[in-house]
Amino acid sequence: MRIEVLFPEICNLYGELFNIELIKKSCPDAEITETNLNDEPLFASETPDLIYMGTMSEKSQEMVIEKLSPYKDRISQLIASDAHFLITGNALEIFGEKIEDKDGTVVAGLGMFPFTTKRDMMNRFNSLYLGEFSVRPDSDSPDSDESMKMVGFKSQFTHSYWKENAETLAPLFETLRGPGLNPDIKGEGIRVNNFMATYVIGPLLVLNPPFAEYLMSECSGKAEEITFRDAAYDAYDARVSEYSDEHTGFYY
Numbered sequence: 001m002r003i004e005v006l007f008p009e010i011c012n013l014y015g016e017l018f019n020i021e022l023i024k025k026s027c028p029d030a031e032i033t034e035t036n037l038n039d040e041p042l043f044a045s046e047t048p049d050l051i052y053m054g055t056m057s058e059k060s061q062e063m064v065i066e067k068l069s070p071y072k073d074r075i076s077q078l079i080a081s082d083a084h085f086l087i088t089g090n091a092l093e094i095f096g097e098k099i100e101d102k103d104g105t106v107v108a109g110l111g112m113f114p115f116t117t118k119r120d121m122m123n124r125f126n127s128l129y130l131g132e133f134s135v136r137p138d139s140d141s142p143d144s145d146e147s148m149k150m151v152g153f154k155s156q157f158t159h160s161y162w163k164e165n166a167e168t169l170a171p172l173f174e175t176l177r178g179p180g181l182n183p184d185i186k187g188e189g190i191r192v193n194n195f196m197a198t199y200v201i202g203p204l205l206v207l208n209p210p211f212a213e214y215l216m217s218e219c220s221g222k223a224e225e226i227t228f229r230d231a232a233y234d235a236y237d238a239r240v241s242e243y244s245d246e247h248t249g250f251y252y
Contacts, residue, residue: 001023001029001049001050002046003033003048005032005034006064008020008036010056010057010063011064012054013057014155015163016055019086020032020052022226025227026224026226049084049219051078051086053086054087055088055201069110073108079192082194084215085195086204087196090199092137092198096112100118101119102119102120115163116161117158118247126154127251128151128177129151130151130244131174132174133147134174149176149240156195169190170189171188174187188208209232
């Protein structure tokens, strides 16, 4: 399994690089390539099994957009060919059309998906999150193995809004408690083929061992298990139970 981590020197807020540390410890043979801002991305000439990018500052978003702009066609090609992407936190915003700040500043995004991000730096939005991930979103099967609960956190100055008539694009998660991509919808994140992006942090893979094992197995082509599996699942089960309790507060 070969993984490309995009811009770890700046896309490292909220401890999100521990998503990669978990994979390293769970799959010791995995080859990790860290692409810095001054490097040509590995994906430009090869197809990694997973391309990962995590949360960053607002200024870093502009730097990443500038860096990735020459590779938009290549990214579209990879998405169309089912390459695996995992994009967490505000990294998802760079793939939209633009980021509009309340002060009037507008940052043009990569324009790969039809949504706009609204930013208000004077108001941070924090919440817990409980949702559901469908392994096969088009399946009508009631088999419990087809879906899994997802838990995590949100901490952001932004919400993203699909353009009119674009809501039919598949979300990554279906929200059970908490906000979706914005407070007005239940769909959370973006899912196009194997491109997966979400505002939910945690780190996402650390808090969600079923999803972590699903993703690792998809990328390696064989069954994978996370390290410290029993403890990880105990913590996950406890968190799902807590977040499912209607008495658990979600916003702070």
